[in-house]
Amino acid sequence: MTRMQQVCVLGAGSWGTALALVLARSGHREVRLVASSDAQAAEINETGENLRYLPGIALPGNIEITADVQMAIKDIDICVYALPCVAVSDFLPLLADGAYPVVAACKGLHPETLQRTDEMLAEYIDRSRIALLSGPSFAKEVAEGQPTAITMAAENISMAEKAASYFDDTNFRIYLSDDIVGVAMGGALKNVIAIAAGMADGLGLGHNSIAAVVTRGLAEISRLAQACGGRPETLMGLSGLGDLVLTCTGSLSRNRQFGMAIAQGKDLTAAIEAIGQVVEGVRTAEAVHQMAGQIQLELPLMQSIHLVLSGELAIAEGLKQLMSRPEKAE
Numbered sequence: 324m325t326r327m328q329q330v331c332v333l334g335a336g337s338w339g340t341a342l343a344l345v346l347a348r349s350g351h352r353e354v355r356l357v358a359s360s361d362a363q364a365a366e367i368n369e370t371g372e373n374l375r376y377l378p379g380i381a382l383p384g385n386i387e388i389t390a391d392v393q394m395a396i397k398d399i400d401i402c403v404y405a406l407p408c409v410a411v412s413d414f415l416p417l418l419a420d421g422a423y424p425v426v427a428a429c430k431g432l433h434p435e436t437l438q439r440t441d442e443m444l445a446e447y448i449d450r451s452r453i454a455l456l457s458g459p460s461f462a463k464e465v466a467e468g469q470p471t472a473i474t475m476a477a478e479n480i481s482m483a484e485k486a487a488s489y490f491d492d493t494n495f496r497i498y499l500s501d502d503i504v505g506v507a508m509g510g511a512l513k514n515v516i517a518i519a520a521g522m523a524d525g526l527g528l529g530h531n532s533i534a535a536v537v538t539r540g541l542a543e544i545s546r547l548a549q550a551c552g553g554r555p556e557t558l559m560g561l562s563g564l565g566d567l568v569l570t571c572t573g574s575l576s577r578n579r580q581f582g583m584a585i586a587q588g589k590d591l592t593a594a595i596e597a598i599g600q601v602v603e604g605v606r607t608a609e610a611v612h613q614m615a616g617q618i619q620l621e622l623p624l625m626q627s628i629h630l631v632l633s634g635e636l637a638i639a640e641g642l643k644q645l646m647s648r649p650e651k652a653e
């Protein structure tokens with residue numbers, strides 16, 4: 324009898340739960356979904372769904388919910404990290420000794436170390452085991468089984484291919500990339516631009532403004548990603564432009580919702596609390612601000628977002644400054 328594949332997903336928030344569903348759909352593997360507490364695990368087990376993060380979506384029997392990480396990573400074939408970037412140091416040391424691939428599904432830059440997701444993982448895991456999953460993918464739509472196209476990146480394309488082979492749900496199409504830097508940067512930076520798009524919407528600005536935010540945002544994302552070694556064509560793909568468009572225009576985006584709330588007068592803490600889920604763009608905006616200073620790169624839109632969020636610039640003044648910058652070649 325062939326052995327059932329064993330998969331661990333760290334994080335029973337919206338993205339971890341949606342990815343557990345993708346991994347479980349083929350029916351020929353067991354998925355261990357790691358909740359943040361025994362209470363959360365018990366609630367999901369009792370109700371058969373993740374009421375807080377993905378209400379209304381039944382979890383199949385081959386997804387086991389547990390808060391016991393040590394048990395969940397025993398004899399696994401692959402591990403998916405689907406928690407916020409800042410929690411990497413809490414969980415990744417536990418995975419250091421294994422030989423299985425580790426897929427990072429988080430998107431962000433570390434606000435203190437300024438590390439990309441691949442660099443955060445590489446602190447604990449050999450680079451040959453690391454893959455990144457990134458692209459336009461709202462958890463709710465993935466969980467509902469709606470068609471989604473996404474990128475799996477690894478330094479060696481054969482690792483990207485191996486990691487992708489576990490996500491064999493026909494409505495979850497994966498493209499491969501060996502540009503791990505470009506994929507990591509596209510996924511992290513689009514969150515900052517989505518906050519800007521939300522702010523524009525919250526201020527009552529029209530479609531022209533959103534188009535300007537997306538286009539000039541893409542220019543800044545490309546500039547910074549390339550300065551870090553990413554390839555320009557990656558930024559035009561699913562993990563760059565694709566995710567940027569989704570997050571800047573899709574009402575499901577938490578980063579976009581957060582930007583709207585700020586523009587409507589909520590303070591940062593109240594806006595995050597009102598959303599009740601992870602808003603990665605806030606910490607990433609802080610990291611971008613520091614990086615831009617260190618490498619002397621002009622990133623006016625992303626810098627303005629950081630200054631607004633840190634209370635150093637009023638939104639109206641930020642908008643005025645952006646619109647009155649000296650003319651330059653596009």
Ligand SMILES: NC(=O)c1ccc[n+]([C@@H]2O[C@H](COP(=O)([O-])OP(=O)(O)OC[C@H]3O[C@@H](n4cnc5c(N)ncnc54)[C@H](O)[C@@H]3O)[C@@H](O)[C@H]2O)c1
Nearest residue numbers: 335336337338339359405406407410429430461462600601
């Ligand atoms: N939700 C999506 O549509 C989506 C899609 C693609 C990528 N992502 C990325 O996935 C990552 C996780 O986001 P999510 O959407 O699942 O968030 P979420 O808010 O839905 O869930 C976050 C989970 O992490 C736990 N958590 C929060 N802070 C923590 C901390 N400091 N330490 C340990 N655990 C913590 C929470 O208990 C919860 O289980 C983020 O980097 C996000 O950008 C999300």
Ligand SMILES: O=P(O)(O)OC[C@H](O)CO
Nearest residue numbers: 458459460461576577578
């Ligand atoms: O809800 P957001 O803004 O964190 O975006 C979710 C995903 O990253 C979209 O691809």
